[in-house]
Amino acid sequence: MKTAIVTDSTAYIPQQQANDKGIHVVPLQVTFGTESYAETELDTGEFYGKAREELPKTSQPPVGEFVSLYEKLSEQHDEVVAIHLSSGISGTMAGSKQAGEMAEGVSVHVFDSEIACAVQGFYALKAAELAEQGMDAKGILAELEEMKQTLRAYFMVEDLRHLQRGGRLSGAQALVGSMLQIKPLLHFQDKLIVPYEKIRTRKKAMNRIAEELKKDCGKEPLQATVIHANRLEEAEKWKAELELACPDVEFTISHFGPVIGTHLGEGAMGLGWAKK
Ligand code: MYR
Structure with missing residues (x-):
């Protein structure tokens, strides 16, 4: 039984690492005006520069792209585990599932990471390691579910209007009135982005996230990733403190790439962790 691992580009696994681990990456799209790009074609730094001038939009991969990949994978694999960004913020997972039902000769199992970015990448990398050891899809999914119990992520944005504009902020009524003055700490709950705590400054928000990590560290071997939207120096400093x-x-250290950066805006910062 040979299992292939698929994820989408919002896991932001560096291309070389994905190749080395045998992870197949399907890109989401970013559109500026009438020009659409697979986000994997874009340089993240240049993207943020361009996004200062023109607001981009994002879209999920076409279903046909998943179908072609799954049919190609069926030549050498019996099963696929496809790990996607939260189904509450994108139709990507639904498209992948639909494609899995259409593709012949391979059994496709989709996994809802209920998160995105390098934290989603933790799942894909773990799945690739298990597939390499010969584990089947059922076993891999069980391991990923176990990892989910330990996974946490918090993030903050410079300007909440990006999330609001893209319709990806839930429970925002709690923030009304103070929307522009505060730096709320955000997280995922039931697959959606919701405010975790109202915090006024970026430094206090980062300290609050660090407190949450400290509650978990020391309990079991953890991996953590500092995620930044074009704020590498600040991310490096924070990582050293953590x-x-x-x-x-x-x-x-990882980054919010073009698709996620479209919705969070430049300057966003986050931290995610999970058991190794
Ligand atoms: C699409 O067009 O289908 C993509 C929509 C992506 C929405 C992204 C919303 C922000 C996600 C933040 C993730 C933070 C992870 C730590």
């Missing part, structure tokens, strides 16, 4: 507080955690 490493001092939680020396046993394996930290990386």
Whole structure:
């Protein structure tokens, strides 16, 4: 039984790493005016520069792209595990599932990460490791569900209007009136983005996230990722502080790429962690 691992571009796994691990990546799209791009074609730094001048839009991959990939994978695999960004914020997973029902000769199992970015990537990388060891889709999905119990992520944005414009902020009535002055801490609940706590400054929000990590670190081996939207220096500084507080955690730095950056805006910052 050979299992292929698929994810979408919002896991932001570097192309070389995806190739090395045998992970197949299906890109979401970003549109500026009438020009559409697979987000994997875009340089993230240039994207943020362009997005200052013109507001982009995003879309899920066409179903046909998943169908073609699944049919190609069926030549050498019996099963596929496809790991996607939260189904509450994108139709990507629904499209992948539909394609899985259409593709012949392979059994496609979709997994709702209920998150996005490098934290979604944790699942894809774990799944690839398990598939490499010969585990079947059922076993991989069970391991991913177990990982989900330990996975947490919080993030903040510079300007809430990006999330509001894209319709990806739920429970925002709690913020009305103070929308522009505060830096609410956000997280996912039931697959949707909701405010976690109202916090006034970026530094306080980062300290609050660090407090949450400290509650978990030391319990079991954890991996964590600092995620930034064109704020590399600040991310590196924060990572160094977090490493001092939680020396046993394996930290990386990752980024909010073009699709997620469209909805969060430049300057967003987050932290996610899960058991290794
Ligand atoms: C689409 O057009 O289908 C893509 C929609 C993507 C919405 C992204 C909303 C922000 C997600 C934040 C993820 C933070 C993870 C730590």
